[in-house]
Amino acid sequence: MRHPLRRLALALGLVAPALLRVAPAGADEGAERRFTWRPSFETRSVYDDNAFLDSGDEDADVGVWLLPRLELDYRTPSAELGADLGAEIPRYFDNSSLNDAFWRVRGEGKVGLWPGLSLRVSDAYTPQSVALGRPDDSPSNRVQSNRAEAELRYWRELWSGRELTLGIQGARFDGEDFDALVPGPGGSAIVDPDFEPNFTEGGGYGELRNPIGEDHAILLRTNVHYRSFDDLSDADHLLAAGLLGLESRLPGGVDLELAGGYGYLDSEGGGSDPHVIGRADLGWRHRSGVQLRLGFHHEMTQDLVGNDFMDTSGRLSVEKYFGLRTSATVTGFVSQLDSDTQSPSGNLFGGAEIVVRRQLSRGFQISLSYRYWENAGSFGLDDFQQNQAGVSLSYRH
Secondary structure, three states, X not given: OOOHHHHHHHHHHOOHHHHHHHOOOOOXXXXXXXXXXXXXXXXXEEXXXXXXXXXXXXXXXXXXXXXXXXXXXXXXXXXXXXXXEEEEEEEEOOOHHHOOOEEEEXXXXXXXXXXXXXXXXXXXXXXXXXXXXXXXXXXXXXXXXXXXXXXXXXXXXXXXXXXXXXXXXEEEEEEOOEEEEEEOHHHOEEEEEEEOOOEEEEEEEEEEEEEEOOOEEEEEEEEEEEEEEOOOHHHOEEEEEEEEEEEEEEOOOEEEEEEEEEEEEEEOOOEEEEEEXXXXXXXXXXXXXXXXXXXXXXXXXXXXXXXXXXEEEEEEXXXXXXXXXXXXXXXXXXXXXXXXXXXXXXXXXXXXXXXXXXXXXXXEEEEEEEEEEEEOOOXXXXXXXXXXXXXXEEEEO
């Protein structure tokens, strides 16, 4: 895998010539600032009663995470450049094998080529979750990866306020090797101790937005893409989907989004299969400082090993503000993963989390958190329970 800073320089270099053309030299001092930078830092202490997410003997440990970060932005009327530079450095007292540091290095550039036509390129050297159904922030479930992406996007306003968006996308993904159960012939699984989840993908999408008054809109969206793995041809697949949706702003501070349609997945190792897909999201805000979000999703997804899943998930989050400096958030979630390319195929997981935040000053914030996570799928060796408590102190310039 190439060095992250070289990846970043390449991604930003693709649009730098356009920036030099559109940025006039000697801009007025009173003009809006084109360059901004925002340093931040967070230190997080956690107690984890199952640091390795094991189904057998639980291994409790205390860890300290250091998270430095620097965000950079440069804007002109026709183009933008941005970089997000950071790291996650965990240090556990008893299990040094969890002390691998992860980089978070992302660069992005966007330039307007023609009225309504823009090009965006990005490169992200970030950690990625290996297995679905496990916490994204667990060091034992992470691998360093790199994703380079390019998108050509066209937007146009049609008659009566209608909007048309078309796009073409391409991406290259490279990840570090890890032990994995990869799909085998006839739905079987094979152990690969040095699996590298490298793949190339590309496709396109289209969206038509039709407003109905000021508070409602109907959306029609279609997308298709193909993913090809370097070392796992059975995981290559074509994915196509079409959705019809509704966006509404209702009285009483209620926002509603509904969408439903069909998705089609044609996998080299698992055949082809159409699926009903759908999304429903509801948000509610009250002047007392209470915010509620409720979501239900039924959609196709993939993991890094090439397994294809139908993910049926629900999530409820309630947030309450106590004045201007203190808030509390309670979240509950549950998800069922079903796969035609993995045996056994069922995986049920869920949990709950509570976070209390206090703004100490303009730049400093402290938060207390507790999370319970349980995986109880049909594959018993993958089942586990985890309790995690933490306190973090962050600073943002």
